[in-house]
Amino acid sequence: MIRMKLILARFDKDGQLIERREQESKSWLKHLFDILYILHNESVSLANVNDIGGNPREIVYTPTPINALQVGAPPGNVNFPCMIGSACNKGEQIGQDFGIVVGTGNLAVTPIQDALQTKIAHGEGAGQLLYGGCELYGLTFANPNGQFTIRRYFTNVAGGAIAVVEAGIYASALTSALLYSFCIARDVFAAVTVNNGEILRVTYVPQITV
Amino acid sequence: MRTEIGLKHDLKVIKPEEIHHLLEPGELGVVLELTVTDPKTGKVTEHRVIPSKSFVQQFLQLLFAKMICNISLSTVSIRDTSNILRNVYLFRPLGVTLHSLACNAGAGIVTNGIIVGTDNTAPIITHYALLAPIAHGVAGGQMQYSAMTFGAPGADATTSQVTLTRNFTANVGGITVNEIGLYVIGYDGADRYFMTIRDANFGGIVVPAGQTLTVNYREQAVI
Numbered sequence: 001m002i003r004m005k006l007i008l009a010r011f012d013k014d015g016q017l018i019e020r021r022e023q024e025s026k027s028w029l030k031h032l033f034d035i036l037y038i039l040h041n042e043s044v045s046l047a048n049v050n051d052i053g054g055n056p057r058e059i060v061y062t063p064t065p066i067n068a069l070q071v072g073a074p075p076g077n078v079n080f081p082c083m084i085g086s087a088c089n090k091g092e093q094i095g096q097d098f099g100i101v102v103g104t105g106n107l108a109v110t111p112i113q114d115a116l117q118t119k120i121a122h123g124e125g126a127g128q129l130l131y132g133g134c135e136l137y138g139l140t141f142a143n144p145n146g147q148f149t150i151r152r153y154f155t156n157v158a159g160g161a162i163a164v165v166e167a168g169i170y171a172s173a174l175t176s177a178l179l180y181s182f183c184i185a186r187d188v189f190a191a192v193t194v195n196n197g198e199i200l201r202v203t204y205v206p207q208i209t210v
Numbered sequence: 211m212r213t214e215i216g217l218k219h220d221l222k223v224i225k226p227e228e229i230h231h232l233l234e235p236g237e238l239g240v241v242l243e244l245t246v247t248d249p250k251t252g253k254v255t256e257h258r259v260i261p262s263k264s265f266v267q268q269f270l271q272l273l274f275a276k277m278i279c280n281i282s283l284s285t286v287s288i289r290d291t292s293n294i295l296r297n298v299y300l301f302r303p304l305g306v307t308l309h310s311l312a313c314n315a316g317a318g319i320v321t322n323g324i325i326v327g328t329d330n331t332a333p334i335i336t337h338y339a340l341l342a343p344i345a346h347g348v349a350g351g352q353m354q355y356s357a358m359t360f361g362a363p364g365a366d367a368t369t370s371q372v373t374l375t376r377n378f379t380a381n382v383g384g385i386t387v388n389e390i391g392l393y394v395i396g397y398d399g400a401d402r403y404f405m406t407i408r409d410a411n412f413g414g415i416v417v418p419a420g421q422t423l424t425v426n427y428r429e430q431a432v433i
Contacts, residue, residue: 002238002265026236028431030370033363036429037372039276039311040394041360061312068310070279109433111365136278139271139286143335146270150277171277206238208270210263210335 004028004185006167007203008192018198025187025204027109027168032184034059035069035173050114051180052097052170059173059180067179070172071150073099076122076131091178096122098181099134100152100202103166106188115183116168120154127162129154129194147207154200163191167202231369232261233432240265240407241371242390243426244415249379255421262409262427264333269406272396275300276310288396291321291339291405296398309395311406313374316357318346321403322393323358324376324425330388333408340391340408347381353417354379361428371430378425380417388414390425 004025010018034049042061049059061068067080074080076096104127105117122131132153139148150169156162168186172179185204194200233239240262246255268288275286275298285297299308315323320343329341346355361373374392389410393403407427417423 001233001261001263002270003236004238024236027433028238028370029433030363030365032238032431033370033372033429036311037360037363040372040374041314041358042309042312043314044360046362067279069273069276071277072279111368111370111431111433136274139274141267141270141335146267146335148270148274206270206273208265208267208335210266210333 002206002208005203005205005207006187006189007205008167008189009201009203010192010194011199011201013197013199015199019192021189021192023189025185027187028185029113029183030111031114031182032171035171035182035184038173039068049173049182052115052183054114057175057180060176067172068174071099071134071169072136073134075133090174093172093179093181095133096131098170098172100150100204101168101170102129102154102164102200102202103168104163106165109186109188113183113186116166116186118166120162120164124157126158126160128158129156129162129200144210145207147205150204150206152202154194154202156194156196156198156200159196161193161195163193164200165189165191169204231432232259233369233430235368235432238431241428241430242409242412243428244412245424246415246417247422247424249420249422255418256415258412258415260412262407263411264408266333266337266405266408267335268338268404272298272311272394272404272406275396285398288404289338290402291393293338296396296402298396298398298402308397309401310397312395313392314358314360315355318355320346320355322395323355324374324427325391325393326353326378326387326423326425327389327391328386330410330414333410337405337408339405340389342389344378344385344387350381350383351385352381353385354381369430369432371428374427374429376425378417378423380419380421380423382419384416384418384421386414386416387423392427
């Protein structure tokens with residue numbers, strides 16, 4: 001069985017912890033299984049899987065680019081290629097479109113959701129947050145448990161406070177033509193108000209217990 | 211005794227009303243459905259639906275490797291089903307066909323897909339293979355492994371899932387299945403095989419000669 005913790009931590013501009021909350025994430029979504037299906041059963045494609053823009057895509061297994069289920073992401077405005085080297089021919093993804101994302105929508109979670117309700121864009125403008133890189137680390141085991149950590153920092157330099165009430169995980173998958181992002185987890189919580197100059201750290205910890 | 215087993219990779223769609231709900235909200239787990247059928251009569255002689263308890267270490271390691279997708283070509287060390295640590299790639303080198311979490315085995319293939327065995331030792335997180343896997347074959351003590359089939363992902367109001375299925379036909383003398391696992395393919399420069407799930411806590415299931423055990427592993431999440 002796998003459970004996942006969601007940890008929200010808010011820091012001031014000097015890195016001092018102001019607020020920390022830990023709760024159980026309840027919300028792996030169907031698109032996780034859409035991607036697992038393609039990985040398990042390489043001989044098929046799966047149509048009508050909506051990407052984070054709500055556009056239906058036919059996702060496929062392909063032995064060339066292999067970014068399927070990728071969550072590790074560069075900072076918000078940095079592109080990540082579909083594969084290594086000059087042979088990249090499946091496009092790129094911008095950092096803010098995969099990995100942990102945050103938003104301002106409080107719509108209740110259901111299994112079939114394609115994106116956060118109102119994702120906060122990467123940037124320095126009003127209502128925006130600077131997305132750091134999304135990192136994965138800490139793969140550890142101590143019988144009967146195991147876990148790893150997915151973490152991302154969001155910095156508010158927008159000039160005003162932003163109330164974050166949703167977080168999620170976007171993962172990549174491929175069509176025969178291009179790389180797209182799909183929402184595999186989403187959580188809604190009581191608002192965390194990130195004031196100008198503050199930093200929000202969002203951490204997901206998948207944990208296995210035998 | 212020999213029973214024909216299919217080679218075709220079927221696509222089945224599970225209707226929302228057919229989704230079993232055994233997990234708690236927030237859990238990502240597996241429901242194990244076991245059905246014994248007499249192919250002569252079509253009669254189901256045993257049917258159980260139970261929560262699978264036991265994703266093992268390799269599942270989390272492979273999930274981590276998939277999610278991190280590190281472009282620096284570093285690796286995760288994962289123990290394969292032959293008890294050898296393999297440095298599984300996190301990203302695909304140019305010109306290489308990389309499998310990751312694949313389990314679409316054909317008939318008779320026992321290196322990946324759902325595998326059955328006879329040992330009933332309780333699972334622990336470090337188990338890397340079934341303890342007494344049943345070989346594919348038509349002799350006593352063996353079973354005939356069908357090709358893997360897959361149910362397309364589905365969801366109802368609370369639960370998402372995808373289903374993996376394999377049939378096992380018992381030969382002369384019958385057999386008791388006490389452990390079930392899922393083996394998948396990873397890559398370290400060559401295809402390697404890793405056990406991601408092992409269950410041995412279902413009290414054993416007797417499969418009489420000529421009858422077929424159908425194992426459904428339903429990977430599920432509940433919100």
